[in-house]
Amino acid sequence: MKASLSMCAGVLGLAIGYAHAGTGADSYNLVEKGRYLATLGDCTACHTLPGKPLFSGGVVLDTPFGKLLGANITPDPVHGIGRWSFEDFQNVMSKGHSPGDKRLYGAMPFTAYTKVSREDNQALWAYLQTVDPSDNAVETNQLPFPFNVRASLIGWNLLNFTQGEYQPDPQKSAQWNRGAYLVQGLGHCGTCHTPKNLTGGDKNGQFLQGANLQGWVAPDLTANNHSGIGSWRPEDIVQYLKTGANRFDVASGPMAEEVEHSSQHWQDEDLMAVAVYLKDFANPAEVPKPLAANDPTMKAGQAIYADRCSACHISKGQGVEGLFPTLANAPLVNNADASSMIRVVLSGSRAGATDAAPTAPAMPSFGWNLSDDNVAAVVTYVRNSWGNAAAPVTSSEVKNLREQLQVK
Amino acid sequence: MAKKLPSTDVVVVGLGWAGSIIANELADTGLNIIGFERGPWRDTARDFNVASAADELRYNRRQELMLRTRQNTCTMRNNASETALPLRSWGSFHPGNGTGGAGNHWAGIAFRFQPHEFRLHSYLTERYGKELPAELTLQDWGTDWEEMEPHYAAFDRLAGVSGKAGNIKGTLIDGGNPFEGPRSAEYPNPPTLQTYAPTLFAEAARNFGYKPFPVPSALVSQPYTNSLGVKMGPCTYCGFCTNYGCANYSKASAITTVLPALIRKPNFKAVTNAEVLKVVMDSTGTKATGVIYADANGEQFEQPAELVVVAAFIFENVRLMLLSGVGTPYDPVTNTGTTGRNYAYQTANNVRLFFDDKNFNPFIGGGAIGMGIDEFNNDNFDHSGLGFMGGGSTRVTPIGAAPIDSRPMPPGSPTWGKGWKQATVKNYLSSMSIGCEASSYSVRANYLSLDPTYSDPHGRPLLRITFDFPDNDRKMAKYCIGKVAEIAKSMNPREIVVSSQQGHWDSRPYQSSHIVGGFIMGANPGTSSVNKHLQVWGVPNLFVVGSSAFPQNPGYNPTGTVCALAFKAADAIRSRYLKRPGEMIPV
Numbered sequence: 001m002k003a004s005l006s007m008c009a010g011v012l013g014l015a016i017g018y019a020h021a022g023t024g025a026d027s028y029n030l031v032e033k034g035r036y037l038a039t040l041g042d043c044t045a046c047h048t049l050p051g052k053p054l055f056s057g058g059v060v061l062d063t064p065f066g067k068l069l070g071a072n073i074t075p076d077p078v079h080g081i082g083r084w085s086f087e088d089f090q091n092v093m094s095k096g097h098s099p100g101d102k103r104l105y106g107a108m109p110f111t112a113y114t115k116v117s118r119e120d121n122q123a124l125w126a127y128l129q130t131v132d133p134s135d136n137a138v139e140t141n142q143l144p145f146p147f148n149v150r151a152s153l154i155g156w157n158l159l160n161f162t163q164g165e166y167q168p169d170p171q172k173s174a175q176w177n178r179g180a181y182l183v184q185g186l187g188h189c190g191t192c193h194t195p196k197n198l199t200g201g202d203k204n205g206q207f208l209q210g211a212n213l214q215g216w217v218a219p220d221l222t223a224n225n226h227s228g229i230g231s232w233r234p235e236d237i238v239q240y241l242k243t244g245a246n247r248f249d250v251a252s253g254p255m256a257e258e259v260e261h262s263s264q265h266w267q268d269e270d271l272m273a274v275a276v277y278l279k280d281f282a283n284p285a286e287v288p289k290p291l292a293a294n295d296p297t298m299k300a301g302q303a304i305y306a307d308r309c310s311a312c313h314i315s316k317g318q319g320v321e322g323l324f325p326t327l328a329n330a331p332l333v334n335n336a337d338a339s340s341m342i343r344v345v346l347s348g349s350r351a352g353a354t355d356a357a358p359t360a361p362a363m364p365s366f367g368w369n370l371s372d373d374n375v376a377a378v379v380t381y382v383r384n385s386w387g388n389a390a391a392p393v394t395s396s397e398v399k400n401l402r403e404q405l406q407v408k
Numbered sequence: 409m410a411k412k413l414p415s416t417d418v419v420v421v422g423l424g425w426a427g428s429i430i431a432n433e434l435a436d437t438g439l440n441i442i443g444f445e446r447g448p449w450r451d452t453a454r455d456f457n458v459a460s461a462a463d464e465l466r467y468n469r470r471q472e473l474m475l476r477t478r479q480n481t482c483t484m485r486n487n488a489s490e491t492a493l494p495l496r497s498w499g500s501f502h503p504g505n506g507t508g509g510a511g512n513h514w515a516g517i518a519f520r521f522q523p524h525e526f527r528l529h530s531y532l533t534e535r536y537g538k539e540l541p542a543e544l545t546l547q548d549w550g551t552d553w554e555e556m557e558p559h560y561a562a563f564d565r566l567a568g569v570s571g572k573a574g575n576i577k578g579t580l581i582d583g584g585n586p587f588e589g590p591r592s593a594e595y596p597n598p599p600t601l602q603t604y605a606p607t608l609f610a611e612a613a614r615n616f617g618y619k620p621f622p623v624p625s626a627l628v629s630q631p632y633t634n635s636l637g638v639k640m641g642p643c644t645y646c647g648f649c650t651n652y653g654c655a656n657y658s659k660a661s662a663i664t665t666v667l668p669a670l671i672r673k674p675n676f677k678a679v680t681n682a683e684v685l686k687v688v689m690d691s692t693g694t695k696a697t698g699v700i701y702a703d704a705n706g707e708q709f710e711q712p713a714e715l716v717v718v719a720a721f722i723f724e725n726v727r728l729m730l731l732s733g734v735g736t737p738y739d740p741v742t743n744t745g746t747t748g749r750n751y752a753y754q755t756a757n758n759v760r761l762f763f764d765d766k767n768f769n770p771f772i773g774g775g776a777i778g779m780g781i782d783e784f785n786n787d788n789f790d791h792s793g794l795g796f797m798g799g800g801s802t803r804v805t806p807i808g809a810a811p812i813d814s815r816p817m818p819p820g821s822p823t824w825g826k827g828w829k830q831a832t833v834k835n836y837l838s839s840m841s842i843g844c845e846a847s848s849y850s851v852r853a854n855y856l857s858l859d860p861t862y863s864d865p866h867g868r869p870l871l872r873i874t875f876d877f878p879d880n881d882r883k884m885a886k887y888c889i890g891k892v893a894e895i896a897k898s899m900n901p902r903e904i905v906v907s908s909q910q911g912h913w914d915s916r917p918y919q920s921s922h923i924v925g926g927f928i929m930g931a932n933p934g935t936s937s938v939n940k941h942l943q944v945w946g947v948p949n950l951f952v953v954g955s956s957a958f959p960q961n962p963g964y965n966p967t968g969t970v971c972a973l974a975f976k977a978a979d980a981i982r983s984r985y986l987k988r989p990g991e992m993i994p995v
Contacts, residue, residue, distance in 0.1 A: 308459070311458055311644040311646065311656060312458060312641065312644075312656060320631045320639075320641045320642065321631055321639075322631070322633070322639040323631070323639050323640075323641045323657055324641065348457070350453050350454075353668065353672065355672060356637065357637070357639065358636075358637060358638055358668040358669045358672055359638050359639040359657065359668050360451075360453060360668060361452070361453055361639070361657060362452070362453030362454070362457060364457030364458055364459040364460065364655075365457075365459065366459055368459075369459065
């Protein structure tokens with residue numbers, strides 16, 4: 001009860017803050033808050049191309065249905081959102097409608113942003129007004145027919161979208177509620193980490209249980225002890241999000257970008273709130289039986305591991321903290337979907353660099369000197385050694401991903 | 409005509425060890441800094457990965473990390489009566505190129521110099537008086553151990569140097585090097601475990617009463633987070649260190665320890681593939697106003713700056729000073745002038761041992777992992793009556809044995825065909841070597857100057873090296889290697905082959921990249937170019953940092969001291985120069 005009272009007080013305080021801002025009296029605090037919220041939301045991931053003006057759009061999102069581009073959301077009146085009102089922006093965030101009642105595709109994660117409070121949207125809006133206008137023209141909808149017909153989104157929304165701000169759970173602490181608000185709302189973690197249905201909407205019954213997108217596995221974020229992050233302490237989660245690395249793992253792929261752009265800049269108390277919320281996500285593990293060590297594929301994989309992998313990941317998958325991920329008892333290794341593992345073996349991957357962990361080490365590409373059979377064997381070996389247990393990987397899975405990634 | 413760019417606070421020439429350290433230290437003051445590097449940007453993740461770094465053909469034979477001689481080289485001659493010719497491929501030494509510089513492909517041996525080194529001339533004169541050979545032009549450094557030690561310690565923490573202290577604050581410690589100067593603290597990391605050959609050598613040395621110690625190594629022995637928050641991984645003994653970049657984040661270099669942190673600082677900018685052509689001086693010749701550089705298209709720019717730090721490889725440090733008219737060129741006939749003075753090298757010697765009953769697995773190793781003794785180094789033994797000064801660091805550091813070049817076989821073995829293959833098989837696993845990396849003392853006739861004939865693609869004269877090994881150093885080499893051979897024989901090999909530096913300097917076979925002098929430090933502006941803060945005498949806003957500042961070379965590898973001098977210069981700039989720009993030591 002205490003918790004929800006203090007939250008109310010917080011909201012009230014913000015509302016007063018905005019009233020001042022409306023007259024220009026407190027725009028500084030409001031803009032600063034909005035800047036932080038834009039970082040929490042990682043707006044730049046989709047709305048800023050590297051080296052281009054902030055929020056001038058043009059980042060390509062490859063969806064299963066075709067290409068969508070992040071819009072220009074600078075205050076340019078022609079190519080940006082300079083003619084919008086706050087209510088237009090509020091509608092985008094809470095309903096997925098932009099002016100002219102144009103429905104947005106779910107690639108703009110309004111299914112998550114609908115949870116964002118109106119007050120936070122006001123701060124975000126105030127901040128977006130301060131960005132330099134850019135006249136970069138972006139055609140956001142590059143989907144093929146029939147997906148390019150926005151009317152189809154009426155049905156999509158019916159299936160996949162529940163509008164409404166986050167409602168605090170009075171049974172839980174203020175910290176937990178803050179974490180839930182961030183994970184479900186601006187953090188839009190589910191956009192990558194929740195499995196998708198056939199229409200590309202979230203399977204909300206499997207919230208944060210892991211998904212595959214663009215050839216990467218977004219891991220299971222539940223407290224599942226086998227393939228989730230049940231074995232991570234809250235401090236481990238905070239360190240991972242803050243620095244891109246912890247004693248188990250190093251962020252790579254799209255998560256490395258997320259850490260670089262967004263979570264390394266989150267306040268520690270927000271990161272801890274996220275950790276507390278995620279750790280509360282019980283999801284009992286069904287642990288498969290590992291392959292026998294004398295299985296021929298396992299023997300082959302063991303030999304390849306010794307030659308190619310053990311220099312960095314150490315003989316029993318221990319890894320080196322902050323440089324080379326631990327492979328023993330590792331959630332991502334145990335994921336039913338081995339795509340990320342196959343992918344980094346084939347084409348390598350570079351960790352993100354953060355102020356706290358500037359090294360940015362890389363996994364090299366072995367696509368040029370390991371065959372499909374070799375990769376399948378070594379990944380299968382890792383997935384069934386040192387406490388890991390997961391389905392074996394076949395050569396054809398490697399072959400398919402190799403073709404998809406165009407690894408020579 | 410060079411296009412003039414907006415001015416900045418500091419330019420740093422060269423982003424190897426010295427330049428990166430100084431740029432990083434100065435960036436913390438908030439000054440705007442531009443670092444120029446003639447080669448490409450290099451980083452571990454992109455350039456040196458474990459799947460492709462161990463490529464002997466690419467990195468050793470084809471010298472991928474070295475400067476291309478078409479871009480810049482030197483000419484060489486043994487004495488002033490000869491006409492110098494340009495080096496068209498690197499042999500004797502390996503200048504680096506790209507961020508990290510020669511520090512990318514070093515072995516990682518991270519010795520500190522001994523306290524007496526910094527006042528070598530005074531020290532030897534006091535001890536031996538007239539016995540000091542007349543040909544030597546040894547000089548004091550103008551600094552001392554107390555001033556140097558904190559900067560060595562800073563480098564140890566940056567590079568994660570692994571070793572065992574032999575002397576902490578004057579207390580001698582068993583297992584470390586009893587001859588080292590008093591350290592303020594133990595090494596940041598423990599020594600790496602030793603392989604078989606160094607272990608055998610240490611046993612043999614101990615039987616003679618010598619005190620073997622683990623060679624200080626910048627290949628870290630365990631996971632390490634350095635003083636800038638950059639992570640390093642434990643050395644895996646892969647054996648690809650010298651001439652290679654490290655793929656395991658184990659070997660300290662500017663790219664594994666400094667640049668990942670430096671490049672994130674908003675007030676620092678790296679300009680790569682940009683060759684600095686000269687330091688621009690004002691009309692009085694007492695102030696540097698910036699640098700002129702050429703980009704990859706050959707287009708020239710002038711970058712004005714308040715402070716200019718030249719921290720390239722020794723050759724380019726000295727050449728830039730000669731090209732920019734800084735200091736008076738050294739004249740060996742009149743023994744006047746300072747720019748180009750006291751050029752020296754390193755005297756490389758070794759004993760190779762061939763056994764019948766040993767297997768050293770020589771492919772397991774690291775450039776700095778080994779055991780050494782210092783009983784015959786520098787002035788650690790009495791030189792009375794010996795007729796020479798100096799000595800060498802004796803050690804076994806099996807560096808790996810890559811398949812193309814590692815063919816140890818005794819003299820008389822067939823040089824091709826079946827017999828050669830059989831000799832390879834017979835000796836590859838069962839041979840080891842004891843090295844003696846010895847001092848190189850300066851003499852009047854060895855110096856650096858501009859070549860009158862050959863020039864680079866920008867039309868600038870090449871640097872001319874005039875060098876030969878002095879009698880002093882040859883005598884020293886013979887004496888020291890004799891001592892090493894005694895240890896070798898006691899190990900009961902089938903055969904030993906003793907090589908010491910005799911005869912003339914030959915620029916073709918690799919010896920070491922430990923080249924020093926030419927723009928030396930000291931207390932006297934008449935005989936030195938920079939003061940003890942690495943500030944150019946008479947040009948207070950110009951600093952020249954590197955092994956170019958060493959007045960002679962002791963029997964140790966230079967990198968630790970180059971880096972300590974970089975910290976020292978940065979500290980002087982931060983704590984003194986920026987508060988009161990001007991000569992830090994009145995002339």
